[in-house]
Amino acid sequence: MSPDILIHDATVLTVNEHNQLYRNGTVVIDSGMIRDVRPSESDDADATAETVIDGSDSLVMPGLINAHAHLELTALIGAFSEMGVGELVTEMTALCEQLGRGQYEYLVKAGCELAALNFIRSGITTTNAMDALPSHGAEAFGEAGLRGFFGPWISDLFWDLPEDEQFERARSFIEQYHDSYDGRVQATVCPHDDWSCSRDVWERTAELAAEYPDLPVHTHLLELDASNTMARANDADDSLALLDEVGLLDERLVAAHFRVADEEDIERMAAHGASVAHCPSVFCYWEPDGETEWTPVPALREAETTVGLGLDDHYWHDSSDLLSEARQARLAANLSFGTNQFHSMELVRMLTIEGARALGVGDELGSIEPGKRADLVILDLSDPKFAPQTNIPALVANTATADDVASTIVDGEVLMHDNEVRSMNPDPVCERATAAIERFSDEIGWEIDISGSHPPSHLRTARDLPKRGPAHLVARLGLQHLRDRF
Numbered sequence: 308m309s310p311d312i313l314i315h316d317a318t319v320l321t322v323n324e325h326n327q328l329y330r331n332g333t334v335v336i337d338s339g340m341i342r343d344v345r346p347s348e349s350d351d352a353d354a355t356a357e358t359v360i361d362g363s364d365s366l367v368m369p370g371l372i373n374a375h376a377h378l379e380l381t382a383l384i385g386a387f388s389e390m391g392v393g394e395l396v397t398e399m400t401a402l403c404e405q406l407g408r409g410q411y412e413y414l415v416k417a418g419c420e421l422a423a424l425n426f427i428r429s430g431i432t433t434t435n436a437m438d439a440l441p442s443h444g445a446e447a448f449g450e451a452g453l454r455g456f457f458g459p460w461i462s463d464l465f466w467d468l469p470e471d472e473q474f475e476r477a478r479s480f481i482e483q484y485h486d487s488y489d490g491r492v493q494a495t496v497c498p499h500d501d502w503s504c505s506r507d508v509w510e511r512t513a514e515l516a517a518e519y520p521d522l523p524v525h526t527h528l529l530e531l532d533a534s535n536t537m538a539r540a541n542d543a544d545d546s547l548a549l550l551d552e553v554g555l556l557d558e559r560l561v562a563a564h565f566r567v568a569d570e571e572d573i574e575r576m577a578a579h580g581a582s583v584a585h586c587p588s589v590f591c592y593w594e595p596d597g598e599t600e601w602t603p604v605p606a607l608r609e610a611e612t613t614v615g616l617g618l619d620d621h622y623w624h625d626s627s628d629l630l631s632e633a634r635q636a637r638l639a640a641n642l643s644f645g646t647n648q649f650h651s652m653e654l655v656r657m658l659t660i661e662g663a664r665a666l667g668v669g670d671e672l673g674s675i676e677p678g679k680r681a682d683l684v685i686l687d688l689s690d691p692k693f694a695p696q697t698n699i700p701a702l703v704a705n706t707a708t709a710d711d712v713a714s715t716i717v718d719g720e721v722l723m724h725d726n727e728v729r730s731m732n733p734d735p736v737c738e739r740a741t742a743a744i745e746r747f748s749d750e751i752g753w754e755i756d757i758s759g760s761h762p763p764s765h766l767r768t769a770r771d772l773p774k775r776g777p778a779h780l781v782a783r784l785g786l787q788h789l790r791d792r793f
């Protein structure tokens with residue numbers, strides 16, 4: 308029996324436990340699995356396989372894992388680029404409230420399709436996304452042949468949606484979408500964060516997570532100074548103590564950011580086997596406070612905590628280039644902690660196998676090894692910027708960008724080959740995104756055109772903002788500040 312796909316004479320970066328590299332390697336794929344990885348043989352070019360790919364001047368590496376993302380406002384790329392953090396948070400809060408009420412679904416649908424298209428082109432094969440309306444992401448990514456983890460975020464102090472309704476939505480999402488699209492779409496439990504959830508939400512989330520023990524628990528943790536303040540308002544010593552008390556601090560936890568963490572937080576994360584999704588671009592772009600400490604990724608890795616990389620709200624910093632997050636992670640860490648924080652191979656591992664481990668699928672994804680699912684990407688190394696092709700890990704971490712991804716394979720299906728996307732039709736996706744933005748622009752009075760972005764009037768935004776949740780949030784944080792002082 309001939310295999311489905313054979314890639315020969317390629318540079319292969321396996322990201323196995325020895326970080327094995329082949330200068331002239333062959334990867335054999337059949338029935339969605341990687342069957343063999345070995346040095347190329349002289350007759351590989353003439354092998355019989357459904358698809359034979361000449362890997363000369365190419366690099367084969369595991370598909371990239373976007374460990375933390377939001378998808379639904381992808382069509383708004385360029386709309387937030389010039390905003391300060393205050394305006395950004397206000398506009399996002401108003402928009403999320405309206406999304407929760409079922410507004411702008413056309414924008415969400417078009418945005419998720421656009422994200423799927425751009426992620427295929429960027430070599431992102433698995434995405435871990437948390438959204439107000441996650442079914443659109445699950446369907447767009449499932450239809451496009453991609454792999455992903457999806458869940459509706461739950462919060463009682465960020466917006467006004469009734470708590471019972473949110474848990475009902477979360478349960479029905481899991482029932483409908485978990486393990487769908489041949490297992491490529493998985494559900495997650497998503498308490499939004501530690502600064503806008505009451506203890507009641509955490510406890511109910513823990514109950515939901517206990518009902519579905521196979522699902523990862525995905526949240527934002529220690530993102531802001533307000534994180535630990537809210538934990539104290541929730542009668543816990545700090546954020547990690549609160550999660551531990553409700554039973555959510557364990558190996559199922561994937562925590563985005565972990566930015567305002569101290570040494571004890573790092574030790575506790577490691578001791579409980581929880582993982583971190585580090586998203587450097589978002590905070591490099593929108594640092595709310597220049598004095599705030601930076602995610603201690605080197606210390607987390609030293610403590611053997613799994614750290615993946617994520618794009619987070621890629622439509623805030625206008626990039627779906629996950630490869631470039633490796634370089635961004637390196638530069639930001641160097642600025643904060645001194646140079647030489649990471650070997651390039653560590654960054655490659657964070658883009659791939661560590662992201663897979665964070666999501667509990669390190670045995671199935673994240674490296675090119677026989678027996679793993681066939682999720683991989685092929686980078687075109689013929690561009691002179693890669694010559695003379697020395698130090699491949701450094702070329703991936705420092706030089707390569709999304710534009711160098713030529714082919715993307717998920718579950719043994721070729722979603723893009725030689726820069727031609729096969730599982731989606733790009734033109735209509737872009738046309739629908741353009742039409743959605745025009746409609747949104749008209750409906751809300753947010754001018755988004757070739758010259759830039761002019762958000763709606765303050766009056767309009769104020770009308771759309773949630774009232775009850777954020778009022779409680781501000782009151783609880785204010786009261787806790789007073790308690791802390793006296």
Ligand SMILES: [Zn+2]
Nearest residue numbers: 527563619620
């Ligand atoms: Zn996020």
